Amino acid sequence: MPIPHFxxxxxxxxxxxxxxxxxAWSLADGRMKTVVIAPDDEWLPDDGHLPDIDLQYLHEQGVPLIELARALHEDLPDQTVYTDGLDPDxxxxxxxFSAVDMEAPFELATIDELISGLDSDTLEDRRRELLFSNGLDPQLPENGVYALLMLAQEEGLTDL
Incomplete structure (x- = not known):
């Protein structure tokens, strides 16, 4: 059974x-990849100040956008990739992809398009419950992907 991508x-x-x-994103075998992103200078305010964001950390530890875009092209070509639908994904x-003048290799869809038997509020409640019951920090993208994978498994959409 193919595993949906998240x-x-x-x-x-x-x-x-x-x-x-x-x-963070999942691969066809259920493994995940996660990266910190080095921001494009065009994205930053002129004064360089952002509350609650360590720009030095992002610049030092972040993956350059071209490398990220290539990895996503390699891992998710011609795929439908599901998100929780809460963020401006x-x-x-x-x-x-605009920052590196490329097209995204995948199409985004929300989890309620994959799991059609439950409404979006119920899905979000269940996702949050999975995060909480597993002690996962909801601010980490890999935890968000993991919760979506667990949700898909509960719904019989994967045999992980």
């Missing part, structure tokens, strides 16, 4: 900026 993006958002800071994916 993606979660953490991001910085203020009145003036919105950009991704970390991303399409905008964030567009920011990543």
């Amino acid at each position: 993606l979660d993006i953490e991001y910085c958002q203020t009145d003036d900026v919105l950009f991704p800071t970390a991303i 399409e905008i964030l994916v567009d920011r990543i």
